[in-house]
Amino acid sequence: MPTDFVSHVRTQVAVYGDDRSYVYHREVGRELVAETVTYRQLDRDARALAVWLSTRPEAAHPVMLLYVDGIDFLRAFLGCLYAGVVAVPAPVPHDGRSMQRVATMFADADVRLVLTTSAVAEPLDSWIRESGLAAPVSVAATDTAALGHPDRWRLPVLDTGTLAFLQYTSGSTSEPKGVMVTHGNLLHNAAAITDAIGGDDTVTVAGWLPHFHDMGLIGMLLSPLYAGGNLAFMSPTAFLKRPVRWLQLIDRYRADMTLGPNFAYDLLARRIPDDQLAGLDLSSVRVALNGAEPIRPRTLDAVIDRLGPVGFRAGAFLTAYGMAEATLLATAGEVGCAPKYLDVDAAALERHELTPQAGGARLVGSGRPFGCDIRIVDPHTGREQPPGRVGEIWISGGSVAAGYWRRPGETAEKFHATLDGDGPYLRTGDLGVFDDGHLYVTGRLKDLLIVNGRNLYPQDVEEAVRDVHPALTGSAGVVFALDTGQHERLLVIHEVRTALIDDLTLPALARRIRVCVARAFDVPAPSVVLVDRRGVHRTTSGKVQRSSMRASFLRSRVDAVLHEEIDPAVQRLRTTTTVPA
Template identity: 50%
Template sequence: MSFVQRVRAQADRYGHQRSYTFVEDRRGELAESRLTFAELDERARSVGAWLAGRRMTDQTALLLYPAGLEFLAVFLGCLYSRVIAVPSPLPQTDPRALERAEGIIKDADVRLVLTDSANQGMLTRWLRDVGLDGAVECVATDTQLLPGPDDWTMPEIEPDTLAYMQYTSGSTSEPRGVMLTHANLLHNEQEIWRAIGSPKEGVGVGWLPHYHDMGLIGMLLQPIYAGGDLYFASPIAFVMRPALWLEMISRYRAGYTVAPNFAYEWCAARVTDEQVAGLDLSSLRFALNGAEPVRTGTLRAMVRRFGAAGFSEKAWAPAYGMAEATLVITATPIGHGALVRRFDAGALERHEAIPSEDGVELVGCGRPISMSVRVVDPGTRAVMPEGRVAEIWVRGESVARGYWQREEATGDAFHGRTADGDGPFLRTGDLGFLLDGELYVTGRIKDVIIVNGRNLYPQDLEEAARQVHPSLGAAAAFGIEAGQAAGEHVVLVQEVRERSLGDSSAAEVARRVQGELARVFGLPSMSVVLVERGGVGKTTSGKIQRSRTRDLLLGESLPVVHAELAAGLTAHAVPEAAHAVPEGA
C-alpha cells in the first residue's frame, strides 16, 4: 500500500464527516477556514493532475507556503502525482532563510517552486536576484487554473517510492535532504497512532511549522491517517499569543497535541491569570513533548500553572525522534505520564547511568513502539548493556532511504553495523542509555564538552545557567582550545534581556552564572559571554546551534553585551569585543 491509497481510503470512508480547520486569531476572535477530507482529496487530485500535465513525475518541487490549508493540499497533490515534495520555510526577508532556500534549490535539483499568490512576487524577485530565474519557475497554486479532480489518474506508486524530502535543520551540520518513502510514512504514522491509543476518532490541535518533521508527520498527516479532526494555527500566531493554543484545546475539546519543550515553557511563562481562568484543558489526554531536551522544570511548571484548568501530569508524553527516522522513534504511551528519575552526575560524566536520590534529573523519552533501539559504543561498535551511555542506533521500517545525493554521508549514518555484524542501523549521533526499557537521551556526540577527562553535556550547563536570573534566555555551551598552557576552556554564550536586569548589572549576572556553574559542575575556570537576544544561533526549528555560535564568537560577530573571561583565556581564544571585560577587572 502507498500513503496515497491510505489517504484516498480515508477520504472515501469519512467524506465530509472529518475535516482540517485552520484557525486565525483576529483580535481575540477565532476565524476558521475548513476543508473536509473529501474536499482535500478533490483539491489534491486537481493539483496532482496539473503536476502530471507538466511532466513532473519523480522530479522535485520546493514548497514555500505560509501556514494554512493550501500547503497541505499541494503536498498531497505532489504525493498523488509522484512528485518529490520538498517542504521548506517561506524565506521572506530573513537572510539565513533565503540562503537555506537557495541551497536546497541547488542541492535538490529544484526546477519548480510552488507557493501562494501573496508570496509569488517576492519569491520571483528573489530568484531573479540570485540568478535562478532562468532555471527555476515560481507558480502560485491558489490562483492557478487547475484541471478538475476527475482528470487525475493514479500513477504507479510502490511502498518504496520516494514520497518527499525532509531537509534537516542543521543543528550540527549543513542541511541534508532526507529521502522518505511511502512505506516510511505509513509506518511512522502507525507508530504515532499506536502511541496515542489507536483511537477510532479524535480531535488534535496544533500550530507547529508544516515544513518540519514534527509539524508535518505528527500534526498535519496523522489526522487523515487515523481518521480524526485537526484544528491548527500558525507558529507566528502562537508566539504572538501563546494562550491561543490552549484556547483551541479548550474550545475544540482536543484529546492530543504535539510541541517541543520550549512551547510549553512559553505558555507557562506568558499566559495570564485571566486567560487561565477561561480554560478547560480536561479533554487533553496526550501532550507529546519532543524535538529538543525535555526539561523537568517545564513539566512541573505546566502542571502548576494549568492544573486548576484541567491539565493533568498524566497527559505528558515525552518522545524521541528525528527526520532520518521519519519522526517518532520512542514515545510515552497515552495515560502513562512522564518518567523522571535522578542519576549520579559524576557517573554520567563517565558515561554511566547510576540512579541516585540526590542526583540530576532526567526525563525518559518513552519506549520503542516497534522500532529496534540499541545503545552502541561508537568506537568499538559494541552493544552496551542497560545503564551505559553511548550512541543511539535505530532499525525499523520508519528509517529513511538515506540522504539525497550524499552517498558517503548515507553510508556513515544509515549503514551502521555492530561489532558482531548486526545491522544495518541508523546511527543517530545522539547519546543516551536504556534503563528498564526506557530511553534517556543525554545529548549530541558532537556537542559533548570534554574537560580534564570529564564528559559534560552542554544542555545541562545551559539549563543551570538560565535559572540564575529571570533576564536570561537561550544559551549555547561549548569548549574551545585556549592554547597549550591554558588547555581547554568551557564557554557559555548566554542571551540576556537588558531591560529585565532590574537592579543587577550585566557583569553581576555573568559572575553569578560563573559561580553557579562552578558550584554545580565544579568548573572554576570558565567564561560567560552575555549577548543580545537572538545572539545564540538556532535552527529554523529552534534547536541550539552550538558550533555556529562558537564560530560567530571566534569571528567577532556576536552582539556582545558583557563578557567575563576566565583567568588565562587569551584574546586569541575569545577575541576582544565591545563591552568585554576580563574576569577580575
C-alpha cells in the same frame, strides 16, 4: 493493506468523507478566522493539483513547497503525493540567511518548480531570478492557477519504496541534507504514532507547529488523516504572539491530543497570566506529546502546576524521542502515566555510567520504542553497550528513511551501520541509555546545538557573528550551548580587533551580536564574551576548540576578556558547575 500513503488516504476519504475535517485558524488582523476543509474537499483539491502537475515537465524534479499557511501547504503536499511527485517542504525565506539556506536546498534537490500562493509568488519569483541559480525555476501560485479536473486523476504507480518527500534537516544553514522519506516510511511511522498515543478515529488534535518541520508535517498534519481524526490548528506566529491561543484551541474543540517542543510548554507556564486561564477547560487532553528537543523536568513540573487547576493532568504528558532520519517518532512514554524521572550521579554520567543517586542530575525518560529496534552502542568500537552504560542510539525498522538525497557517502555512514552482522541501523549521533525498558537521552556526540526546538550548528552562528562588524571579521570565535537546568542558552566568545572598532563601544558591539544571533536564528539573545586577539583556543592546525573554551568559561578562566554580557542563569553555572580537568 495499502502499500502507499495515497491509497491509505483515499480509503480514509471513502470512509469519512465530510464527517472529518481540518480547521485552520488564519490570522486576519488581530483575530483568528476559522477555515474548515473536509477530507472530501482535501481529496478533491489534491486530485486537481495532481492532474495539473502531470502537465508540468518541471515536476519530474523535486518540487519545492513555499507556503506561509499550513492549510495551503497541506493541499499542495497531498497534491504532490497524489501525482507521484517528490515534495520539498521549506520555510518561506525572510532574510539573507534563510534565503541562503533555501537557495542551497534549491541547488541540492535540483528544484525546477516552486508551489506557493499569490500573496508571496511575486517576491519569491523576483528573489529566485536574482539569486543566480544554475537552472531556471518556475513559480506557480496554486490558489489562482487553473488546476486540472479532479475526475481526470489516476493513481500513479506507487509502493512502499517510492520516494514521497525530502525532509531537509534544519541544523545547518550552509549545507542542509535532504532526508529521503518513502511512502513506506510514512505508513510505518504514522502507525507507530497512532499506536504510541493509543489513537483511533475519534482523535481530535490541536496544534500550531511549522508545517515544514517533521513534527509539524507528520505529527500534526498527517497523523490525524492517517487515523481518521480531526485537526484544529494555526500558524506558529499566531501561537507565539499569544500563547494562550493554543489552550483556547484545545478548549474550543475539546482536543484530546496536542504536541510541541519543550520550549513551547515552557511558554505556557511562564507567559500566560491568570486572567487568560480563567474559564478554560483542558480536561479533554489525553496526550500532550513533548519532543523534538531536550525535555526539561522543570518545564513538565511547571506546566502541571500551572495548568492543573484548569484540568490538565500530569498523565497527559507523553515524552518522546525521534528525528527526521527516522521519519519522526522512535520512542514514547506510556499514555496516562506521569513522565518518568531518573536521578543519577552526574560524575558517573560523565563516564557514560548510569548510577542512580537521590538528589542527583535528573533525566527525563523518553519512553519505549514503537515500531523500531533501538540499541545502545559504543560509537568508537561499534559494539553494543551492556545495561547501564551510555552509548550512541542506533535505530532500525520501517520508519528509518532511505538515506540522504544525492549523498551516498553520508548515507552509507549514517544509515547502513551493522551490529554483529545485523542491520542496517541508523546512527543517530545522540547518546542515551535504557533503564527499565525506557530510553533516557543524555546528550549529543557532536557539537549540534538544540535551542527552542531548532537544531543549529555552531559554525553557522559563528559565521553570522563574524559578519556583524569589521572588528570581528577575520577573528576567531566559538559558540556553544549551556544547560541552565530549564533552558539551553547560547554563549558566544569572540575575539575583537580593537583597532577596527572605531567609535563603537564594546558594550554596543556585544549588543549587536546578541541582536544578530537572536534575529537570524530565532533563538533567545545569547550571552557574549568579547576577548582580545588570540583569546580563543585553537588546535595546531588553527581550528577553534569549542570544548576547551566551554571548560574555561565554566571555570572563569577565559583569557584576555574585554567585555561580558552574561545571562544571570548562565552566570550561575560558573559558580555551580564542576568541569572535569
